[in-house]
Amino acid sequence: MEDYLKGLNKEQYNAVVNTDGPVMVIAGAGSGKTRVLTFRVAHLLQKGIDPFNILALTFTNKAAREMKERVIKLIGDGEARNVWMGTFHSVFAKILRFEGQHLGYPSNFTIYDSDDTKKLIKNIITDMKLDPKTYAPNFVRARISMAKSHLIGPEEYANNTEITEADKSGAKPLIKDIYKTYNLRLKRSDAMDFDDLLFNTYILFRDFAEVLYKYQQKFKYIMVDEYQDTNHAQYLIVKKLAANTENICVVGDDAQSIYAFRGANIQNILNFRKDYPDYKLFKLEQNYRSTKVIVEAANKIIGFNKDQIKKTVWTENDEGNKIGLIRATSDNEEGKLVADAIFTAKMTEQRHNSDFAILYRTNAQSRAMEEALRKINIPYRIYGGQSFYSRKEIKDLLAYFRLVINHNDEDALQRAINTPARGIGKTTMERLIVVADENNVSLWEVVNAPGKYGTQLNSGTATKLANFATMIKSFAVEMKKKEAYEVAQLIANTTGLVRMYREEDTPEGLSRVENIEELLNGVKEFSERGAEANEGDLEFQGTLAEFMQDVALLTDADQDDDDNDKVSLMTIHAAKGLEFPYVFIVGLEENLFPSIQSISTRAELEEERRLFYVALTRAETKATLSFAESRYRWGQFTITEPSRFLDEVDEALLETPLRSGFKQQTERIRTENTIPKTPEPSRRNLKPIDNSQVQDKAFTGDDTGALAPGMDVEHIKFGRGKVISVEGNGPNQKATVHFNSVGTKSLLLRFAKLKIV
């Protein structure tokens, strides 16, 4: 046995060394899935397999990078860097840059992100004079995206009566036309959306046998991570690629499937047995990550789901801490209690900030957490949310980059042409768009040569257009001669974008200028990295075009930070695949988690439950659940109810009972084997309550040094209560107080302003 394989358990070992033929690995949470994948790659290389023959597909760039780093650690640099490891989207984008001409795409095609996509769909809806309320852009986009990920093109869509009937009964019969126009417009812009990267790769392999053959020869060993999250398109592409050698290894966990909402299909796991009847199955069931308490609680929760593949996750780890429970009166208080708990654990357990993660269902929940952490000076880092790349000023500058790289990129052109203002307004643009449509050419064609298409323009406008076109073309020339950073800086300055924001002379304007500078620094770093990497990776030049390819598929979670000792804040989706000693799962309230839009069908509810399972199994040492009894949502104060998921946590594993104090829980009727009733958003939850009571600004705490058990105290939010105990001293002094209103709470006296009554 090779040395490096010694640390593996039997199942892991088998999953690693069975390199030939189809293999499926069902890997429970924390069972060493990534380990198996990395060792498998290392093992292949060790056996002398050419790294260029190995393909490893992941869902996030982060997972890909991590895998690469770990392989390099195992067997050293050099060979490892030539393995194709990346997300489905990035790998297929790379293939399409090489092969896109078969489908009529240039290699410099633009990738539209969801913002660009949405905008384009919105434009089309307006152009078609449809009511944007009926045809809500987000809805239409979701519909088109769903179609594309099932490999249903515009024609198939229009010819599929089941689909069109559904659209008709939804009073949206024209989605098929929007879809058709949308695809034409994308094509005319030499652009692909995220789904096209998969769709077109599939078409490429389906229609061009020689291309398929080439990649089948290339990728002799294929590995797919998070197989439970693949959609139909991904499934078929992988199947085609693997058809020759059948050296395919998929790793997944049905209990962690949380992307059905975007077309992921758990059936792909089941299909695997049919597609490769002689496949080998390995089950990784031993959890190395979490304590017994966490594993047991998680097992019980997932047990409430009907649809699942039987498996038993177990662990030899210690029993561990019970699961914490935080009950807060408001979202802000929830933030404070969580921040306090982190502070306390840091002090008592000597932990780093980076040992903590706060996980939530929606990005909007981060704010209360941020504020609370900031108040007590705990550094944190937010993953996801409003991405750096979706800020206005960044989009503005990127639009120029895109336009310079691909003149036909219509979205980029529309954004750039009058930002900053160049006197090319709405009227002119509308006229140009009509001409472009009539002649079926890209918008750039018309802007660049309006005379050619007989566009009616006054001479002033014509000059402005000509100047703009000349400028863009001059950038394109520069781009060929200079490296990325120089061109980027030239563009930022010559276009007047930086000047525009600077002249706003407002704090926002200034921060926009700073963001632009940050982006330029990013470009600089990128091209320097390009120069360094040149000898190792011949394909990498560090050009602006390459930078843009990177950016299009990048998410915020992929960015690195210099200072890494920070508390992590992210959605549960973003946390998949990660682990932390201490995990706080916040906002466990009905209509938030599970989400109000996911409780009408069993399938949706079960996905929410898997999400909860994923969240809980991120924890190594201790998990803490929290919920608030009220929360601001959509700027509205709402009373909330604890999540049904809290009831599914084994009471015996909780630090404090769920139902304590005076609060009487309304009995919720839930039978495990009936389909949940139609959602009845309880009035109670949505009723705005009078929020006008002004808080007593003068409320200041008494000196709490004299605080002792038995004393009556008053709290600014909780009102009257009785002190049960006081522990700790100095800044960490805590008191347990029983309040009439909210039951027993533990408060850090430094923050809780208590008045002795």
Next chain:
DNA sequence: TCCGATCTATTTTTT
């Protein structure tokens, strides 16, 4: 065409 005031949708999760 530009600017400001008013209105409005947004919040599920991501490549």
Next chain:
DNA sequence: ATAGATCGGA
């Protein structure tokens, strides 16, 4: 709450 969209007036 808040950013973006929209509309009317300059």
